Amino acid sequence: MTDDWRPTATIETLHERARLLAEVRAFFARRGVLEVETPVLGHGGSTEVHLASLSAQATTPAGRERLWLQTSPEFHMKRLLAAGSGPIFQLARSFRDGEVGRRHNLEFTMLEWYRPGLGLEALIEETAALVSSVLGPELGDKPGSLRQRRYRELFREHLAIDPFSVPLAELRRLAGEVGDLDMADSDRDGCLDLLMSLAIEPHLGRDGLDVVVDYPASQAALARHHRDLEDGAWVASRFELYLEGLELANGYDELIDAEEQAARFAADNAARRAAGLSEVDVDTRLLAALANGMPEGSGVALGLDRLIQLALGKSSVAEVMAFATPRC
Amino acid sequence: MANYSTNEFKGGLKVMLDGDPCSIVENELVKPGKGQAFNRVKLRNLMTGRVWERTFKSGDSLEAADVLELEMEYLYTDGDMWYFMKTDGSFEQYAVEKKALGDTEKWLKEQVPYTVTLWNDNVINVTPPNFIELEVTETDPGLKGDTAQGGSKPATLSSGAVVRVPLFINEGEVLKVDTRSGEYVSRA
Numbered sequence: 039m040t041d042d043w044r045p046t047a048t049i050e051t052l053h054e055r056a057r058l059l060a061e062v063r064a065f066f067a068r069r070g071v072l073e074v075e076t077p078v079l080g081h082g083g084s085t086e087v088h089l090a091s092l093s094a095q096a097t098t099p100a101g102r103e104r105l106w107l108q109t110s111p112e113f114h115m116k117r118l119l120a121a122g123s124g125p126i127f128q129l130a131r132s133f134r135d136g137e138v139g140r141r142h143n144l145e146f147t148m149l150e151w152y153r154p155g156l157g158l159e160a161l162i163e164e165t166a167a168l169v170s171s172v173l174g175p176e177l178g179d180k181p182g183s184l185r186q187r188r189y190r191e192l193f194r195e196h197l198a199i200d201p202f203s204v205p206l207a208e209l210r211r212l213a214g215e216v217g218d219l220d221m222a223d224s225d226r227d228g229c230l231d232l233l234m235s236l237a238i239e240p241h242l243g244r245d246g247l248d249v250v251v252d253y254p255a256s257q258a259a260l261a262r263h264h265r266d267l268e269d270g271a272w273v274a275s276r277f278e279l280y281l282e283g284l285e286l287a288n289g290y291d292e293l294i295d296a297e298e299q300a301a302r303f304a305a306d307n308a309a310r311r312a313a314g315l316s317e318v319d320v321d322t323r324l325l326a327a328l329a330n331g332m333p334e335g336s337g338v339a340l341g342l343d344r345l346i347q348l349a350l351g352k353s354s355v356a357e358v359m360a361f362a363t364p365r366c
Numbered sequence: 367m368a369n370y371s372t373n374e375f376k377g378g379l380k381v382m383l384d385g386d387p388c389s390i391v392e393n394e395l396v397k398p399g400k401g402q403a404f405n406r407v408k409l410r411n412l413m414t415g416r417v418w419e420r421t422f423k424s425g426d427s428l429e430a431a432d433v434l435e436l437e438m439e440y441l442y443t444d445g446d447m448w449y450f451m452k453t454d455g456s457f458e459q460y461a462v463e464k465k466a467l468g469d470t471e472k473w474l475k476e477q478v479p480y481t482v483t484l485w486n487d488n489v490i491n492v493t494p495p496n497f498i499e500l501e502v503t504e505t506d507p508g509l510k511g512d513t514a515q516g517g518s519k520p521a522t523l524s525s526g527a528v529v530r531v532p533l534f535i536n537e538g539e540v541l542k543v544d545t546r547s548g549e550y551v552s553r554a
Contacts, residue, residue, distance in 0.1 A: 088402050136373055136403075136424070139395035217404065217421035224402075224423075231401035236421065239398075259400050278399075288399050339399075 046362040051350060055358055058172055058346050059129065062149060065171050069164075071125040071151060076114030078131055079105040082321025085306035086259060090135035091318055106319065107133040110148050110339050112260065113324045116292070119152055119335070120327035127151035129342065140354040141284065141344065144363040149342040154335035158291045161336040162186070162249055162277055165287055168340070169247065169279070173349050183246030189253050190268075193230075196238050201230055202254065202271050227256055242280035250278045260299070261290035279340075282348055289338035296328035369427040372405040380412075380433035383420070387412045387431035387485045395424070412483060412490055415468075431485065438482045440474050450492070453479055462489045470494050472527040473545050494545040499554040500524050501540050508536040521550075 047055070063073065083091040083106030092107040108114070111130035118126055132148040149168075153161055166184045193201040197212065204212075206226055213229035214221040216237050221229055242248040255263050258274030266273045275291035293299055300320075307317045343355040356362030370381055375393040382388070388409040397403035403424035410417050412433065438450035438460065447461040448471075460482065464471070466489050470480070473494040483491035505521035518530040521541075529543055531550045540554040 086400060088397075088400060137395060137397065139393075142395050142397065219421050219423070228402045231398050232404060232421070234398060234401070235396045235404060236406075257400060285399060341399075 042365055044365075045360045046356040046365055047358055047360055051352070051358055052360060054350055055346055058349060059342075061172055062129070062168070062342070065168055066127045066151070069125075071127045071153075072123065074115065074118060074123070074126045074128050076111050076118070076128065076130070078108055078133075080108060080113060080321065081105060081319060082113060082324065083107075083318040084109040085303045085310065085318045085320060087306060087309045087313060087315065090137075090315075092133050092135050104319070109134050111150050112337070112339070113321045115150060115152055115337075116324055116332060117327040119154060120330055120332040125151070125153050125156075138363045140356075143343065143355050143359060144366075146355065146359075147342040149340040149345075150337065152292070152335060152337040154333040156336050158251075158275055158277060158289065158336050161289050161338055162279075165279055165289060165338050165340065166247055166249075169281065169286065169345060172345055184249060185246060186249045186251055187242075189250055189273075190266075192238050192242075192250065193233070196241065197233060201233075202266075227254070230254065230257075239280065239285065240283045243282050243284065243286075248280045250280065251276070253278075258293075259290070260293050260302075262293050264291075277338075284344050284348065285341070286344055286348075287338050287340035289336060291336050292332070292334075294328060294332045294334055296325050299328055300325050367430040367432060369429055371427045372407070372422050372424050375405065375407060380431040381409070381428040382431045383409060383411075383418070383428060386414070387433050387490070388418070389433075391417060396421075397424070412485065415491075434484045436482050436484065437479045439477055439479055441476065443474075448474070448492075450480065450482055450489070460484075460489050462492060466490050467492050472525055473498055473500075474525050475500060496544065496546055497542055497551065498525075498545055499540050499542050500527070502531070502535060502537050505531065505535060505537055508534045518550075 066073065079094065083093065089109045091109055093104050094107065096103060096105050110132050111128050115126060115128060128150050130148045130150055131145055133145045138144055190201060193199055199212065209226060209229045210221045210224060213224065213232045217232050221232065252266060252273040253276045255272035255274055258276060261274045261276040263272045264275050277289045278285055279287040303320045310317055343358055346358045347355050350358060352358055370379060375390050377390060377392065379390045380387060381390065388411050391408040391410050394406045395403060396406050405422045405424055406419065407422060408417055408419050437453045439453055441449040441451050443449065447463065448467055450460050450462060452458045470492045475498060478495065478498060481493040482489055500523040502521045503524050506519050518532055520528050521531040521535060522528050527548065529548055529550050531541065535541065542551040542554045544551050
């Protein structure tokens with residue numbers, strides 16, 4: 039007899055989790071943001087090179103077809119925005135193949151919300167307020183000290199390099215040294231990801247909330263670009279929020295240009311082919327929605343399980359999930 | 367031997383790293399939401415006992431190590447080598463070098479089962495049971511009436527280990543000892 043049938047969270051934790059979910063819903067109700075539910079399955083999937091999508095075979099009126107499990111509810115929610123939904127939020131089950139660990143679970147709860155007409159700065163404020171209200175009065179005071187850090191500044195401070203201008207050979211050497219592995223065939227973003235993960239992230243959010251802004255343009259995904267005031271380099275209009283060394287949320291000034299979006303999807307799939315990965319069907323309905331016109335605005339995706347983990351003082355996401363992947 | 371990919375790494379898996387057999391202690395996925403994934407892996411080098419921390423690109427693989435852990439009884443020593451026998455009924459014997467025996471040398475007792483680690487059929491490690499019962503061969507005379515508390519004194523056990531014991535313990539008594547901490551537990 040094994041104990042494998044048991045939940046990975048205690049029943050007491052599940053009570054706490056339910057209370058925090060209610061707090062999230064109350065937060066958005068107070069601010070007039072509509073809760074929506076969109077499908078977990080879609081005809082298009084995430085083309086991102088570093089996200090592995092799961093898919094399922096389904097029989098639909100169109101016959102037998104392949105549907106993709108969402109890596110976040112972004113595409114469906116943007117179609118609602120284009121249809122005139124106004125501000126919306128969702129507690130959405132999301133799926134990322136291969137991502138299982140202390141901070142990851144194959145399926146997890148993404149809290150995602152969109153604010154038409156709102157700029158990135160205002161969304162950062164709102165994200166910090168949401169985090170504080172979930173953490174509660176005792177822990178929530180600490181994130182009152184919200185610090186904005188530029189991606190470049192962090193690399194200068196912790197590694198004494200400018201991530202945008204350092205030659206690739208030097209970047210590979212440094213990444214190889216920090217990670218003690220061979221990075222000779224890695225690209226710029228691969229090296230930067232390693233350095234960010236090992237040398238910078240662990241220091242973030244140790245003294246309140248840290249918000250990282252101005253990511254390299256190559257790490258923009260579905261965010262717009264803007265010019266860095268310092269030297270005019272293109273950067274992504276994107277932010278990441280960190281607390282206690284954990285990456286909690288990822289926000290964008292949303293890309294609303296259908297052609298640019300189509301080009302990024304195509305570039306992603308080309309990169310997937312080059313890396314020997316299978317291509318992912320592009321969400322043509324999202325492109326049609328953008329072409330029809332999506333209001334300008336910002337949106338953010340927050341890993342709710344991680345936030346609950348921090349709020350309850352647990353050491354892994356599994357401890358705040360009824361049945362984490364190894365026991366599902 | 368087979369290869370294991372980072373997503374198959376889990377506690378206890380035996381792999382080869384830098385020419386030495388290792389046991390995976392911990393495997394942590396490190397991945398920025400939209401970025402490349404890495405694995406931070408802690409491995410115990412089975413030859414030295416040291417724990418290494420290494421980073422791998424997710425999807426990288428390591429060769430499996432031909433490592434077996436078997437239960438064997440201690441038989442005797444000829445001064446050069448120490449001899450153990452499988453407890454599976456095969457009576458197969460293995461000779462163990464002092465280097466592989468390490469600290470376990472001071473916890474040896476005939477007919478007690480030990481966990482013996484084999485790599486390519488050579489013994490590389492011997493682990494004693496967590497608790498073992500051994501006779502006191504040398505200690506200062508016991509103090510009558512002092513059974514409750516008070517100080518402690520060193521006692522040499524039949525295996526050669528020296529442990530701190532309560533003052534009331536006498537030579538010839540058999541004690542239960544925790545081999546992990548080297549501490550006295552109780553009279554056996």
